[in-house]
Amino acid sequence: MFRLRPTASASTARILLSICFAFAPAFGQALSGTIVGTVTDESGAAIAGVSITLRNIETGFSRAVSTNSLGQYVAATIPTGTYSVTAEKTGFGKLLRDGLQLTAADTATVNLTSGWVM
Secondary structure: OOOOOOOHHHHHHHHHHHHHHHHHHHHOOOOEEEEEEEEEOOOOOEOOOOEEEEEEOOOOOEEEEEOOOOOEEEEEEEEOEEEEEEEEEOOOEEEEEEEEEEOOOOEEEOOEEOOOOO
């Protein structure tokens, strides 16, 4: 019966693989989050077609989205940081929410209610 001795390169390979698997979860960490919300008037009616602008106060990154027919908006894969959320609709003015802190893998909800009556 023959017995194989592990070579130095096989041992090194095992050690390197162990290190890679140990640190794999760190490489999979999300560096972004999601901001969602609904825009309604004072009566609770959804407002469609509102332009939403999300701006990272620290970096200047911005993303523009619009509300759907239910007044909802979704901005996925947004870099983490502190955001301002602005809602505008022609003829209705502007709403602003500042200081929203978005952390990694987080979903922040920013619902906006306006004095706009549709």
